[in-house]
Amino acid sequence: MSDEERARRWTLALGVDEDESGLSPSDQRMSAALTALYGDGESEKKGRGGLGASAPRVAKWLGDIREFFPAPIVQVIQKDAFERKGLRQMLLEPELLANIEADVNLVADLVALRGAMPDKTKETARAVICKVVAQLMERLERRTADAIRGALDRSRRTRRPRFGDIDWPRTIHRNLRHYQVAQRTIVPETLVGFMRQQRRIVDLDEVVLCVDQSGSMASSVVYASIFAAVMASLPVVATKLVCFDTAILDLTEELADPVEVLFGVQLGGGTDIDRAIGYCEERIERPGKAHLILISDMYEGGNAASLLDRLARLTVAGVNVIVLLALTDTGRPSYDPQLSARVAVLGIPVFACTPDQFPDLMATALRREDVHLWAADRDIKLVRAEE
Template sequence: MPETITLTPAERWRLLLGEAAETGLARLDGEAAAMDRALSWLYGRDGGDPRDTLDRQGGNEPSALSVPDWINDIHTLFPQETIERLERDAIERYGIDEIVTNPEVLARATPNPALLEAVLRTKHLMNPEVLALARALVAQVVKDIMEKLAKQIERSFSGVKHRQRVVPTGAASQFAAGETLRRNLRHFDPASRRLILARPWFHHNTRRRLERWQIILLVDQSGSMVSSVIHSAVTASCLWGLPGVKTHLIAFDTEIVDLTDHADDPVETLMKVQLGGGTHIGKALAYAAEQIEVPTRAIIVLVTDFYEGMAEYQLVTLTAALVAQGTKVLGLAALNDRAEADFDRRLAEKLADAGAHIAAMTPGQLANWLAEKLG
């Protein structure tokens, strides 16, 4: 997970007391302002509760946050113990349970990526009836993402026509009319003014012949990486059917979950992912290394924000060893439709120095990168 947001004492008091203290304390901006907005959205609903140790006072301005927005914001801004407290207060004190307890609300919800992220973050709170509806919502959003990505991956791996090369046999759709005329000009009969086509020619349509490769998607499932988790699951599913490619999908925090058996079903994958917890990237990379069959024909795609919760030595040393044996290591700080990332640049630079490729990509860009390396 990202490093803890550092607040000054004045900012802490300002968050504690609410907007009423705005004039007497520091004005909030950036992440601190976002934290205050999230807290005000929840605790600004009444004048406070004596049982609430924060005893906050909220502002009077209407909030533009929706329930999914709020859930996604608090998972980005606060540590895990605070998230659990906020979610508990939202449900138990304020009855804000549209997402996790109300099947009618969830059934009316418009499927979209933001709602999908909120569902994945709160599915552990859902009863079976709501969970079934949530699964259907996940399936619809995943279907929309897959339809777009599948076309991009197909284009990346389908090969191209080489019009400079022609062969004497081929399908009608590959008929090289211009080249056929040019090569048969010597058979032109001036008397009858007819051109006899002694031999037709066809464009040679080549496809990249993929030898057996392994693509190991190693995905950080900490809460800040939820968008990349979604797109990694969809990407793995699209790669699953490629000829000559063996795809692995592995999720990790401080523990490792091998989801390869479900890699062809992104909905099942996402319903099994448990977001949150710490991060041990080195341990996960060591597990991925154990899955490699032929080092020179393996690619590890490490999707993480590079905030390592354990000693960095193992991660950096193992990365260098993998590169030295001929394995390609691609570290992605983000794998989503925006390719935007907040990550530990210092550690990412260390891995780049060890030989890893470091980037942030959309799934389509990843497909192009993989096709280039496998071609």
């Protein structure tokens, strides 16, 4: 072992301040990940570091740990985090969980930690995840379904519509004469609605959500899983969900239950976008009817040149490719600007999106309208080709 390597290891072991250590950026991330759990003596006195029970970046921290250490070491570090930072107590006490404001960040943390949880804790974690998923589904499901139900032919009317196809403004106007004063309501004797097109399965648009499950993308994975489950429930699109790090996880068959989807995700680790896009490319059956939504921060650990070739080939074949750098409530991504700009050169829209914007984005994509224009109209910052 060289003197330089020996000095590097001692620096990592002792946890010297990053700005004084001379460590590379990668080693600084490793040092920060270890210091967050084990401290460096001085930082504990100053109150720095720590993975407190409500920390919203546990998934990111676990992602870094998985990137830098082999699986057996990761398991030891996860268990240490579970014991040392109070996470076990938080998850094992239902009364405490009931008073915690559960959100997407907490769901991501629970999913990331599940490998270190005993069975009893997993039951509690599942209950919390179910609660948050139910809240998100209530918030997002109807808007998503209404926005992308592309099988409606709105140029044709029917007086025997399905409930979801009723044109309420026209129905109310048509039945104003049936207003009941005593009940202060209208009795709709005549319904007016949209007539569904009869579409064969082979004509359905394909939507492939290809989602980066590295630790930094944790919240995006949660939202993408919920949207995939909603779209899979609609008979007007054929939806696939593919999650990846350096491995690929096809969760399409699990989409009936978004909670099961989340428990199938493995947050953290490296990133091989090229391999994931290659997997999706092989499973796109009708390029002219396909929409590939890549959700990734574009920090590629695989072959960037090959990735660009694949994306260019898909675009030429007619696939509607969109890159979302994040699918989060803030809509402010941390991403690789160089690779993102090279993707933008291909004419592919590259930007971040909030969950509330996503249904309208999908409707725009399914209509094959200009996504660049859609984003610009909403003051969404697009990555420029010259960045």
